[in-house]
Amino acid sequence: MTDPRPINPMLKMVLEIGPVALFFIAFLRLKERSFTIAGTEYEGFIIATAIFIPVILVTTAILWKLTGKLSKMQVFTAVLVTVMGGLTVWLNDDRFFKMKPTMIYLLFGILLGFGLLRGQSYLRMVLEEVMPLEHEGWMILTRRFTAFFFGLAVANEVIWRNFSDEVWVSFKTFGLPVAMFAFFMFQSGLMRRYGIDGEDEGDQS
Structure with a gap:
């Protein structure tokens, strides 16, 4: 098993914490709003979740590209965010x-x-x-x-x-x-x- 390649600690922290921080900011900005998309009305929380899913997938992919390795926890978190977040958006729940x-x-x-x-x-x-x-x-x-x-x-x-x-x-x-x-x-x-x-x-x- 190859060791992960070194990465700037500050960049690593941004990639790991950034998606959660972005979700928090998006929620604060959108929580009082609603959006009608394809005839369905979505609250700000749902839209913030929809933003969070691709962001965490992209940052996880960047981490893998830079380090050559992902922990099982990182993979599991990305998969669960995609599944549960996807259900949230799809079912509007x-x-x-x-x-x-x-x-x-x-x-x-x-x-x-x-x-x-x-x-x-x-x-x-x-x-x-x-x-x-x-x-x-x-x-x-x-x-x-x-x-x-x-x-x-x-x-x-x-x-x-x-x-x-x-x-x-x-x-x-x-x-x-x-x-x-x-x-x-x-x-x-x-x-x-x-x-x-x-x-x-x-x-x-």
């Missing part, structure tokens, strides 16, 4: 797009939970190169991630079903990234306790 984060986090939680039942940490397979830990550390972190993903899925369902579109879009754009960042920050103690430095890892091989 925003519920499909709002359920997308729920499906993503449920899938991650189920996969990690399945690995735990087998006594394995699937999280380790993804993050071991950048975050080497002892086996027990990986198992603890995986249990925490599993609970965290299920919690995010529940939070997304509660918010989109009970609050306004503005609240949900703000939650998706800002709340989810902040929650993920805070979660990682709270794992610093575990990293220090179970972390493996390069020398120790070499001795164990």
Whole structure:
């Protein structure tokens, strides 16, 4: 397996975060408007979703072109955005797009939970190169991630079903990234306790 080609970190961040930021801006500008296309009336949320789909496909393709590699998460996200966003636009029903984060986090939680039942940490397979830990550390972190993903899925369902579109879009754009960042920050103690430095890892091989 070839390693991904290096890419400017700022460009990478723009390509990864840009589509979500554009969706947020488009929603703010279009949320009070409606558009009639081919005899069907669409709210601003639907139009913002229709804009988001090609943008994330283009940025994902650019990332692949520049780096020569995409993570499974990037591919899965692009596919799910296309499917759920496409259903949202086709059926003129925003519920499909709002359920997308729920499906993503449920899938991650189920996969990690399945690995735990087998006594394995699937999280380790993804993050071991950048975050080497002892086996027990990986198992603890995986249990925490599993609970965290299920919690995010529940939070997304509660918010989109009970609050306004503005609240949900703000939650998706800002709340989810902040929650993920805070979660990682709270794992610093575990990293220090179970972390493996390069020398120790070499001795164990």
